[in-house]
Amino acid sequence: MHLRNVARMSGLLLLVAAAGCIDNKYSSTEQTNVFAVDPAYVGVDEGVPQQFTATVDGDPVAATWESSDPSLATVNATGLVSTIAPGFVAITATQTANTTKKKSASLTIFQLFGTGLTSGVGVTVGGTTGQQFLYRIYVPPGKTSLSFTLSGGTGDLDIFVQQSSPPDNSGSGLHSWNGGNGENVTVANPGSGTWYCLVDVFAAGSGATLVATLTP
Numbered sequence: 001m002h003l004r005n006v007a008r009m010s011g012l013l014l015l016v017a018a019a020g021c022i023d024n025k026y027s028s029t030e031q032t033n034v035f036a037v038d039p040a041y042v043g044v045d046e047g048v049p050q051q052f053t054a055t056v057d058g059d060p061v062a063a064t065w066e067s068s069d070p071s072l073a074t075v076n077a078t079g080l081v082s083t084i085a086p087g088f089v090a091i092t093a094t095q096t097a098n099t100t101k102k103k104s105a106s107l108t109i110f111q112l113f114g115t116g117l118t119s120g121v122g123v124t125v126g127g128t129t130g131q132q133f134l135y136r137i138y139v140p141p142g143k144t145s146l147s148f149t150l151s152g153g154t155g156d157l158d159i160f161v162q163q164s165s166p167p168d169n170s171g172s173g174l175h176s177w178n179g180g181n182g183e184n185v186t187v188a189n190p191g192s193g194t195w196y197c198l199v200d201v202f203a204a205g206s207g208a209t210l211v212a213t214l215t216p
Helices: 003-019
Strands: 035-038 041-045 053-056 063-067 073-075 078-082 086-097 100-111 123-127 133-138 145-151 155-161 174-176 183-189 195-204 205-213
Touching: 003 183, 035 086, 035 100, 035 145, 035 155, 035 174, 041 195, 053 086, 063 073, 078 100, 123 195, 133 183, 133 205, 145 195, 174 183, 195 205
Parallel strands: 041 100
Antiparallel strands: 035 053, 063 086, 073 078, 086 100, 123 205, 133 195, 145 183, 145 205, 155 174, 155 195
16 A cells, blocks of 8 residues: 555544544533613603613612713613603613623604694694694503594594504595594504594584593
8 A cells, every 4th residue: 555545544544533532512601690771672752751670680680870861861760761852862771789780771762743632632623625733642551442533513624543653644544534524543452652643624624623532
């Protein structure tokens, strides 16, 4: 056998022997003592509070809190944020037991539009053809129904409803555009947050009443 073949065979035997010695078992170490802030990312309407919690391995721990922009949002000693104006804010927690550990959460504050409504309290609406009036109501968690009802007065007014952002009058979403002012949109189990109602004057009129009603 040529020497180069002997060398090749010897190398192959070494590789086989090494492969036979490989241990396919492996172990992983789960990361522990992880400091976190929950929720890590969240968006709320201006004026709506947001609670943050500091945790280590999922268990709540004491922390100090700060806001990157107190003109937009402030945070108290328990992690409860009061939102003031629209924009982006970082909410940072520092672990009390270990001040080297800091963690920030991202908070987006959405701008509100239109006139605020109170559940069960009507507002009078009317105008000339083509005019539009925007209203809003905040829906807390757990509500079973939200309804917008327009009635009475003269002319022909229509309503268009949407969550989170103002609707248009295209009719692609929730709407009621019957003849006259007998309009109603009811949403079962509405999501928490701000709901908008656009009143569109199809034919000039006055004295109509718009009522938003929340059902527990």
